[in-house]
Amino acid sequence: MKIALFITCLADTVYPSVGRATVAVLERLGHEVVFPAGQTCCGQMHVNTGYQRQAVPLIRQHVEVFEPYDLIVAPSGSCVGSVRHQHGQVARRAGDEGLATAAETVAARTYELSELLVDVLGVDDVGAVFPHRVTYHPTCHSLRLLRVGDKPLRLLRNVAGIDLVELPEADQCCGFGGTFALKNAETSAAMLADKMSNVLATGASVCTAGDASCLMHIGGGLSRLATSTRAVHLAEILASTDGTVEVRS
Amino acid sequence: MTTFLGLPGGLPHADRHTGQVEGSLRFPDAARTALADGQLRTNIGAATRTIRTKRAAVVAEVPDWEELREAGRAIKTDTMARLPELLLQLEENVTARGGVVHWARDATQANAIVAGLVRAVGATEVVKVKSMVTQEIGLNEALAERGITAWETDLAELIVQLGHDKPSHILVPAIHRNRAQIREIFLREMPGVDSGLTDEPRDLAMAARRYLRAKFLTAQVAVSGANFAVADTGTLTVVESEGNGRMCLTLPQTLITVMGIEKVVPTFSDLEVFLQLLPRSSTGERMNPYTSMWTGVTPGDGPQDVHLVLLDNGRTATLADQVGRAALHCIRCSACLNVCPVYERTGGHAYGSVYPGPIGAVLSPQLTGITGGDDPNDSLPYASSLCGACFDACPVKIDIPNLLVNLRAQHTEAHADTHRIPSAEQIAMAATAWAMSSPSRWARAQATTRAGRLLGRRRQVIRALPAPLSAWTAARDLPRPPTETFRQWWAARDAGEHR
Numbered sequence: 001m002k003i004a005l006f007i008t009c010l011a012d013t014v015y016p017s018v019g020r021a022t023v024a025v026l027e028r029l030g031h032e033v034v035f036p037a038g039q040t041c042c043g044q045m046h047v048n049t050g051y052q053r054q055a056v057p058l059i060r061q062h063v064e065v066f067e068p069y070d071l072i073v074a075p076s077g078s079c080v081g082s083v084r085h086q087h088g089q090v091a092r093r094a095g096d097e098g099l100a101t102a103a104e105t106v107a108a109r110t111y112e113l114s115e116l117l118v119d120v121l122g123v124d125d126v127g128a129v130f131p132h133r134v135t136y137h138p139t140c141h142s143l144r145l146l147r148v149g150d151k152p153l154r155l156l157r158n159v160a161g162i163d164l165v166e167l168p169e170a171d172q173c174c175g176f177g178g179t180f181a182l183k184n185a186e187t188s189a190a191m192l193a194d195k196m197s198n199v200l201a202t203g204a205s206v207c208t209a210g211d212a213s214c215l216m217h218i219g220g221g222l223s224r225l226a227t228s229t230r231a232v233h234l235a236e237i238l239a240s241t242d243g244t245v246e247v248r249s
Numbered sequence: 250m251t252t253f254l255g256l257p258g259g260l261p262h263a264d265r266h267t268g269q270v271e272g273s274l275r276f277p278d279a280a281r282t283a284l285a286d287g288q289l290r291t292n293i294g295a296a297t298r299t300i301r302t303k304r305a306a307v308v309a310e311v312p313d314w315e316e317l318r319e320a321g322r323a324i325k326t327d328t329m330a331r332l333p334e335l336l337l338q339l340e341e342n343v344t345a346r347g348g349v350v351h352w353a354r355d356a357t358q359a360n361a362i363v364a365g366l367v368r369a370v371g372a373t374e375v376v377k378v379k380s381m382v383t384q385e386i387g388l389n390e391a392l393a394e395r396g397i398t399a400w401e402t403d404l405a406e407l408i409v410q411l412g413h414d415k416p417s418h419i420l421v422p423a424i425h426r427n428r429a430q431i432r433e434i435f436l437r438e439m440p441g442v443d444s445g446l447t448d449e450p451r452d453l454a455m456a457a458r459r460y461l462r463a464k465f466l467t468a469q470v471a472v473s474g475a476n477f478a479v480a481d482t483g484t485l486t487v488v489e490s491e492g493n494g495r496m497c498l499t500l501p502q503t504l505i506t507v508m509g510i511e512k513v514v515p516t517f518s519d520l521e522v523f524l525q526l527l528p529r530s531s532t533g534e535r536m537n538p539y540t541s542m543w544t545g546v547t548p549g550d551g552p553q554d555v556h557l558v559l560l561d562n563g564r565t566a567t568l569a570d571q572v573g574r575a576a577l578h579c580i581r582c583s584a585c586l587n588v589c590p591v592y593e594r595t596g597g598h599a600y601g602s603v604y605p606g607p608i609g610a611v612l613s614p615q616l617t618g619i620t621g622g623d624d625p626n627d628s629l630p631y632a633s634s635l636c637g638a639c640f641d642a643c644p645v646k647i648d649i650p651n652l653l654v655n656l657r658a659q660h661t662e663a664h665a666d667t668h669r670i671p672s673a674e675q676i677a678m679a680a681t682a683w684a685m686s687s688p689s690r691w692a693r694a695q696a697t698t699r700a701g702r703l704l705g706r707r708r709q710v711i712r713a714l715p716a717p718l719s720a721w722t723a724a725r726d727l728p729r730p731p732t733e734t735f736r737q738w739w740a741a742r743d744a745g746e747h748r
């Protein structure tokens with residue numbers, strides 16, 4: 001199938017390895033991945049910080065770029081959540097009914113990676129190899145906005161060699177929340193501290209999730225604690241066939 | 250009242266300085282104190298975790314829980330759509346059954362009405378059933394100014410009152426206190442208490458009981474709130490656990506109920522839905538121990554002088570907002586507080602208002618009105634990571650994250666409207682939106698982040714950044730930006746350079 005990749009601004013700029021991994025998994029399964037070059041950002045940060053009017057041009061840009069495609073994937077639960085649950089509403093609040101309708105059409109064709117693999121492509125074994133102890137953090141927007149349920153876990157369970165361990169209090173937020181981490185930094189850090197002690201209690205060497213933003217938060221905390229536990233995106237584990245992931249440099 | 254709807258900017262909000270609808274500090278500043286208090290975090294963490302587990306268990310055993318939630322949401326939506334008509338119907342039915350209905354635009358009016366009624370019977374003391382709305386309007390203080398003493402009879406409220414403290418949870422107002430602290434408060438403040446009092450729960454409860462019984466038997470006037478008021482019968486309902494409310498509602502001659510106008514429900518059979526949703530969501534019980542219902546006056550039985558004060562205090566203004574009005578659907582079960590990771594760490598006091606947690610963050614700013622300024626209530630919609638746990642838990646399906654996001658937009662737009670010079674944040678948001686609405690500008694903007702590679706060159710991560718990003722690097726590293734963005738890599742791959 002022909003699948004358009006919505007990379008998300010964060011993965012594009014800071015975590016290109018997540019995008020490369022997404023491409024690798026889909027191509028390995030025999031699908032054609034295209035990257036519509038006009039894409040920029042879904043506008044979630046603007047909307048969630050209170051700048052809905054400023055987000056409208058971003059939504060328009062996103063909709064125009066992705067409208068020609070029948071199937072769109074993003075390696076991010078929260079960006080797909082924004083596309084599905086915010087784009088139409090924000091456009092409507094700005095009085096642009098045409099954009100709202102177009103946005104809803106694009107949203108209906110947009111999937112988070114685990115949704116695309118399991119629901120659309122009908123795959124739960126992508127042929128990955130990753131012989132490490134891994135714990136999975138479900139991320140709030142995948143869990144509660146998209147309701148991805150156990151799809152990521154089904155994919156992970158089929159990874160060869162993996163030692164998948166349950167994360168205590170997994171459904172608790174890591175404290176990221178976009179600009180929440182800046183505006184209420186102390187509260188956010190208190191939430192992160194509890195998330196990290198739960199991650200470390202599992203003895204996992206890798207904490208994975210379907211969202212680069214939450215991983216930036218958890219990984220940033222783990223790095224500050226100087227632990228050897230790393231934050232690795234779900235796509236990177238699914239792309240791995242030799243037990244390694246790309247080292248960032 | 251319908252004539253008010255839709256008038257631009259004309260609807261009255263709650264007065265920030267009367268009662269307790271706004272604190273004195275913005276949320277991040279108020280939270281700092283709470284976050285530093287280890288005992289507080291332990292007390293609240295332990296209590297919310299216990300209630301959370303209990304709630305999850307009793308909700309799981311109801312096969313049609315989702316249908317019940319949907320029914321609750323539908324009844325509330327319908328109620329808000331025809332609130333004026335339902336309130337008039339309620340007034341008519343309460344009056345027909347011998348009750349007296351009073352209308353209060355705001356806290357000051359409501360307090361004056363209650364004080365006038367207490368004075369009219371010549372009383373100097375009232376007993377109170379736990380009620381949030383009387384805290385919202387600052388009734389106890391207003392009565393005290395007029396020489397009338399109000400005694401809280403709910404055990405937790407009593408602890409708060411004797412401790413000269415403020416409630417920190419909707420349902421468990423003294424959730425921030427543990428047994429040892431409660432014993433100390435009783436020993437210090439409760440007249441005639443046995444000096445050998447232990448911190449055993451039973452001992453503490455018995456001490457409170459002895460103290461309260463004397464109050465119930467002598468009081469001439471009781472003041473209550475109401476969980477529900479049925480429009481088509483005029484029936485008022487109070488739901489509680491201890492039975493102290495029942496004592497207040499039945500023993501004194503005069504009963505004054507103060508109720509927010511949103512508490513009305515259309516028909517008696519609607520209670521079937523809410524009386525299932527409420528106890529399971531709040532205390533995690535299948536049914537609450539005491540449900541008291543009264544309809545006007547029953548001659549020779551219970552209070553013979555029955556009043557209902559209907560309070561607006563910013564509710565009509567809230568109703569005028571098509572999205573925000575969902576905050577008026579709240580049945581004050583407190584489930585959203587107990588699942589909220591922010592509330593769990595900061596406690597209720599950080600929210601300033603009597604309404605804490607996720608519901609407080611969307612209700613309080615609407616009652617007082619969003620100004621776009623530095624008012625503490627304008628900071629509340631930002632006191633959330635938008636994790637959505639509140640929406641999942643809410644028995645009437647209030648989409649609190651969506652309300653929060655909309656209130657944030659109202660705040661920034663009001664700010665832009667009232668400030669000639671834009672804030673730094675506004676400039677940053679406008680600049681990023683400008684860059685991101687064109688792929689070529691965005692690619693150029695991305696190139697500038699590569700300057701960050703210099704910062705991270707020693708450890709491969711960035712450990713310190715200037716404000717406002719220092720708020721991030723205080724507790725977390727940032728990754729060093731990569732040498733190549735994804736789009737650059739893709740373009741090169743397309744050109745056949747990678748592969």
Ligand code: SF4
Pocket residue numbers: 530578579580581582583584585586608639642643644645646647
């Ligand atoms: S908003 Fe919902 S969950 Fe929160 S107190 Fe109100 S009814 Fe309960």
